[in-house]
Amino acid sequence: xSELAATSELLRxxxxxxxxxxxxxxxxxxxxxxxxxxxxxxxxxxxxHVPDRLADVVRRQWGELRIRSWQESGWWTAxxxxxxxxxxxxxxxxxxxxxxxxxxxxxxKALVAAVRMARETGGGPDGAPGAAGGAPGASIGEPGxxxxxxxxxxxxxxxxxxPTDGYIARSAARMTGCTLxxxxxxxxPGALSGRTAAVLLNHVDYRTGRLHDLxxxxxxxxxxGAYVVWDLCHSAGALPVGLDEHGVDLAVGCTYKFxxxxxxxxxxxxxxxxxxxxxxSPLPGWNSHAEPFGMQPEYVPAHGAPxxxxxxxxxxxxxxxxxxxxxxxxxxIEAVRxxxxxxxxxxxECVAAYVPAGxxxxxxxxxxxxxxxxxxxxxxxxxxxxxxxxxxGVVGDFRYPDVLRFGFTPLYVRFAxxxxxxxxxxxxxxxxxxxxxxxxxxx
Amino acid sequence: xSELAATSELLRxxxxxxxxxxxxxxxxxxxxxxxxxxxxxxxxxxxxHVPDRLADVVRRQWGELRIRSWQESGWWTAxxxxxxxxxxxxxxxxxxxxxxxxxxxxxxKALVAAVRMARETGGGPDGAPGAAGGAPGASIGEPGxxxxxxxxxxxxxxxxxxPTDGYIARSAARMTGCTLxxxxxxxxPGALSGRTAAVLLNHVDYRTGRLHDLxxxxxxxxxxGAYVVWDLCHSAGALPVGLDEHGVDLAVGCTYKFxxxxxxxxxxxxxxxxxxxxxxSPLPGWNSHAEPFGMQPEYVPAHGAPxxxxxxxxxxxxxxxxxxxxxxxxxxIEAVRxxxxxxxxxxxECVAAYVPAGxxxxxxxxxxxxxxxxxxxxxxxxxxxxxxxxxxGVVGDFRYPDVLRFGFTPLYVRFAxxxxxxxxxxxxxxxxxxxxxxxxxxx
Numbered sequence: 001x002s003e004l005a006a007t008s009e010l011l012r013x014x015x016x017x018x019x020x021x022x023x024x025x026x027x028x029x030x031x032x033x034x035x036x037x038x039x040x041x042x043x044x045x046x047x048x049h050v051p052d053r054l055a056d057v058v059r060r061q062w063g064e065l066r067i068r069s070w071q072e073s074g075w076w077t078a079x080x081x082x083x084x085x086x087x088x089x090x091x092x093x094x095x096x097x098x099x100x101x102x103x104x105x106x107x108x109k110a111l112v113a114a115v116r117m118a119r120e121t122g123g124g125p126d127g128a129p130g131a132a133g134g135a136p137g138a139s140i141g142e143p144g145x146x147x148x149x150x151x152x153x154x155x156x157x158x159x160x161x162x163p164t165d166g167y168i169a170r171s172a173a174r175m176t177g178c179t180l181x182x183x184x185x186x187x188x189p190g191a192l193s194g195r196t197a198a199v200l201l202n203h204v205d206y207r208t209g210r211l212h213d214l215x216x217x218x219x220x221x222x223x224x225g226a227y228v229v230w231d232l233c234h235s236a237g238a239l240p241v242g243l244d245e246h247g248v249d250l251a252v253g254c255t256y257k258f259x260x261x262x263x264x265x266x267x268x269x270x271x272x273x274x275x276x277x278x279x280x281s282p283l284p285g286w287n288s289h290a291e292p293f294g295m296q297p298e299y300v301p302a303h304g305a306p307x308x309x310x311x312x313x314x315x316x317x318x319x320x321x322x323x324x325x326x327x328x329x330x331x332x333i334e335a336v337r338x339x340x341x342x343x344x345x346x347x348x349e350c351v352a353a354y355v356p357a358g359x360x361x362x363x364x365x366x367x368x369x370x371x372x373x374x375x376x377x378x379x380x381x382x383x384x385x386x387x388x389x390x391x392x393g394v395v396g397d398f399r400y401p402d403v404l405r406f407g408f409t410p411l412y413v414r415f416a417x418x419x420x421x422x423x424x425x426x427x428x429x430x431x432x433x434x435x436x437x438x439x440x441x442x443x
Numbered sequence: 444x445s446e447l448a449a450t451s452e453l454l455r456x457x458x459x460x461x462x463x464x465x466x467x468x469x470x471x472x473x474x475x476x477x478x479x480x481x482x483x484x485x486x487x488x489x490x491x492h493v494p495d496r497l498a499d500v501v502r503r504q505w506g507e508l509r510i511r512s513w514q515e516s517g518w519w520t521a522x523x524x525x526x527x528x529x530x531x532x533x534x535x536x537x538x539x540x541x542x543x544x545x546x547x548x549x550x551x552k553a554l555v556a557a558v559r560m561a562r563e564t565g566g567g568p569d570g571a572p573g574a575a576g577g578a579p580g581a582s583i584g585e586p587g588x589x590x591x592x593x594x595x596x597x598x599x600x601x602x603x604x605x606p607t608d609g610y611i612a613r614s615a616a617r618m619t620g621c622t623l624x625x626x627x628x629x630x631x632p633g634a635l636s637g638r639t640a641a642v643l644l645n646h647v648d649y650r651t652g653r654l655h656d657l658x659x660x661x662x663x664x665x666x667x668g669a670y671v672v673w674d675l676c677h678s679a680g681a682l683p684v685g686l687d688e689h690g691v692d693l694a695v696g697c698t699y700k701f702x703x704x705x706x707x708x709x710x711x712x713x714x715x716x717x718x719x720x721x722x723x724s725p726l727p728g729w730n731s732h733a734e735p736f737g738m739q740p741e742y743v744p745a746h747g748a749p750x751x752x753x754x755x756x757x758x759x760x761x762x763x764x765x766x767x768x769x770x771x772x773x774x775x776i777e778a779v780r781x782x783x784x785x786x787x788x789x790x791x792e793c794v795a796a797y798v799p800a801g802x803x804x805x806x807x808x809x810x811x812x813x814x815x816x817x818x819x820x821x822x823x824x825x826x827x828x829x830x831x832x833x834x835x836g837v838v839g840d841f842r843y844p845d846v847l848r849f850g851f852t853p854l855y856v857r858f859a860x861x862x863x864x865x866x867x868x869x870x871x872x873x874x875x876x877x878x879x880x881x882x883x884x885x886x
Contacts, residue, residue, distance in 0.1 A: 070486075397508070
């Protein structure tokens with residue numbers, strides 16, 4: 001088929017897909033222009049009603065009610081209230097999620113708490129040799145039944161993780177007297193042992209877009225008597241997670257990607273109901289006290305999700321997030337997943353049709369069960385190519401050293417955007433080849 | 444003098460003081476009404492220009508530029524840029540303060556780092572017995588010269604602290620293998636020993652308003668070869684702190700009280716220049732990496748203040764704070780301190796004139812050198828009294844169990860407000876006595 005014929009056919013296909021898209025009208029809930037925005041997996045677009053809502057928070061709640069807003073405007077309970085709003089999107093019953101702090105800080109809380117659960121020290125000093133007990137009593141679907149009864153002194157971390165999880169895991173290991181062992185997620189089952197205290201995994205790989213098998217990996221960790229912490233940064237709001245269904249112990253995630261909460265919006269922390277009374281936070285700030293205004297010198301942890309809180313919540317960012325989450329009203333996450341797969345399928349089809357063979361290599365798995373909501377293409381000059389794409393109105397991410405990353409937010413990305421992105425990519429890559437040739441006359 | 448004569452005299456005095464107040468015009472920089480707002484030491488009032496500035500951040504920077512704003516709108520460098528804006532208010536040269544996270548989280552960073560400095564372990568496991576070395580080499584005005592050379596295994600914490608510092612200090616002690624010893628600030632010099640690794644102190648007591656002697660306590664801690672962390676929550680923006688001048692090692696503080704940054708605005712962390720290369724953070728998130736976008740699996744800490752960063756900063760709260768700080772343009776902190784003392788002096792004078800003797804007990808020191816920017820009055824029914832005061836348009840804080848707390852923000856509190864607050868207080872206390880009598884007819 002000629003290039004022109006291919007273009008004409010894919011344009012028609014995009015038009016049909018958009019016309020049939022049940023989620024198509026949701027795009028009107030966002031502030032968008034003619035830019036093809038494929039970076040919602042880095043910073044989600046602005047929901048249209050948020051500016052007015054935040055203006056009310058600033059002018060009336062802060063400006064007029066001032067200190068009274070901690071009670072009257074519901075500021076104090078915002079972390080757990082907004083957590084409950086996120087809960088259905090990640091398959092969690094209410095009362096298990098709090099919002100606050102950054103993802104990095106929440107990884108620290110969750111991982112240290114997981115190690116402590118595995119050891120059941122009950123508040124003793126961390127890292128003291130011999131403080132580690134055996135695994136807790138086993139029950140179906142819960143950690144336990146570990147082989148051996150030696151100390152739990154190892155943390156496994158996803159070797160392909162977004163770096164911050166690895167850095168924080170190293171600190172958590174250092175401060176709990178554990179060794180840290182980086183392992184590719186697929187190799188985790190073979191790496192687990194009676195020494196494993198906790199495992200930190202990414203649900204979707206930030207670079208390749210690979211979706212890891214949360215149910216089977218969670219089960220494997222539990223079989224070894226260890227606890228698992230899932231990082232949902234690239235899956236929350238993009239696909240069903242099923243935290244409760246799969247018996248996940250702890251999870252963290254950010255809210256500024258597929259959840260559209262705004263730049264640097266506070267992250268969330270999930271602690272399974274059954275583990276909440278054993279959640280022993282390394283950051284026991286006054287907001288997590290059973291009686292925060294009792295001003296007691298002794299720390300008594302709150303029950304439930306608020307135990308994951310630390311200090312005073314950043315209300316402006318937090319209430320912008322709360323307003324943002326309203327775009328999810330009436331949107332089933334299963335429909336989001338179906339559209340996400342259709343978008344990435346279509347992008348791969350357009351890239352195959354437009355981009356000369358061999359010019360880019362797709363590092364995102366083709367199988368649906370292994371794919372998140374992004375497509376990552378490797379090409380040697382990825383940094384420059386992304387700059388040109390952005391200049392042409394197609395916004396994705398460059399991820400060092402050689403990856404072009406395109407995120408597909410089903411709430412507002414259209415199939416027509418997908419076709420255009422692939423078409424512009426092909427043009428930029430053709431141009432890049434020319435520049436490369438022209439740029440080397442002396443060689 | 445009759446009550447009426449006293450009132451008339453104090454009203455005239457307030458009028459004169461307001462007329463002579465060089466900072467009086469600053470009140471116009473804030474959104475205020477006829478409420479007497481004496482709770483700026485809990486949540487500062489809204490600066491008038493902030494709503495429009497934040498609207499621009501939301502609508503244009505997030506809504507239109509989206510991901511580009513991390514560079515084009517200066518989001519990425521906001522934590523250190525805003526830190527430099529706070530620096531002159533606390534007597535710090537540029538490049539030593541970053542903004543981000545809550546005060547509680549920053550206390551954890553600072554205190555763990557202080558213990559590590561005292562031990563100079565250089566990255567080994569925390570809490571391992573014997574890992575602790577002696578004090579670092581002594582030099583004038585620096586920690587060192589400690590008696591003995593045993594392990595540094597004790598943290599001293601202000602026994603009268605706002606509770607969160609105590610809770611976090613206990614966690615820091617637990618995770619570094621230290622014991623925690625609560626000590627009243629005045630007793631710290633006598634409690635220091637060759638075992639002391641770090642000392643966490645409040646500059647101004649949140650309950651009593653007592654101002655502690657930062658220069659002499661810092662010197663005492665250094666003489667013992669230990670490191671000091673100062674909590675400036677109730678002094679930053681209220682009085683000169685002189686961090687550099689007095690050789691403070693580390694400091695933290697919040698920005699939503701006297702700095703008016705907005706509800707839950709991000710806190711700040713100060714690490715003295717000379718210690719920055721030894722600042723070994725327990726929360727080494729990707730934002731503190733030397734090359735944050737290099738996506739390297741190994742952690743290499745950034746130089747300078749950014750080493751205190753952790754995860755992605757909460758931009759909306761942070762840029763609201765940045766805008767808020769403009770109210771300080773051209774305002775010398777020495778003038779703020781002078782007015783603060785005049786305000787609290789005048790309040791004490793009015794309370795003495797209006798409130799029947801013995802009805803309240805002032806727990807704030809009378810000596811200027813011992814007084815922060817608040818007045819705390821103890822009375823048995825403080826909770827109910829504060830409720831009535833608020834209903835009458837005089838807003839202060841109740842602090843469990845029996846303290847009425849009145850904060851005086853020199854940027855916007857008038858002497859007329861002070862007189863009215865004391866007058867309403869006297870009326871409410873008179874009323875309360877009546878109610879108390881009437882409420883117990885059966886006894």
